[in-house]
Amino acid sequence: MNRHNQLVPYSTHHPNGSLQTMGSLLKGKRHGIWNHFYPNGYFQKHEHYKMGKLDGTVRKYDLEFRVVSSVKYIDGDRV
Numbered sequence: 001m002n003r004h005n006q007l008v009p010y011s012t013h014h015p016n017g018s019l020q021t022m023g024s025l026l027k028g029k030r031h032g033i034w035n036h037f038y039p040n041g042y043f044q045k046h047e048h049y050k051m052g053k054l055d056g057t058v059r060k061y062d063l064e065f066r067v068v069s070s071v072k073y074i075d076g077d078r079v
Contacts, residue, residue, distance in 0.1 A: 007031060014039040026051065038063065050075070 007024040014020045018041050023034030029052030036045040042063050048056030053076030060069045072079050 023047075023049070052076075 012021040030049035034047045054073035
């Protein structure tokens with residue numbers, strides 16, 4: 001990728017300072033794998049984006065790491 005098409009790491013934090021969201025941006029849009037975490041640091045959700053659109057299976061987990069939902073997207077549309 002040239003310098004205009006580089007993935008830029010991106011993250012947000014909960015008010016308590018723990019990691020909330022972690023992923024990458026490409027041209028200012030979510031791209032690739034994005035992970036979300038509960039305020040206690042436990043894993044909450046896994047997503048995959050392609051140029052800002054959900055593309056793949058979004059899995060949400062409870063605090064005991066059990067899958068509570070699994071939804072598939074293609075080019076931003078739920079299938």
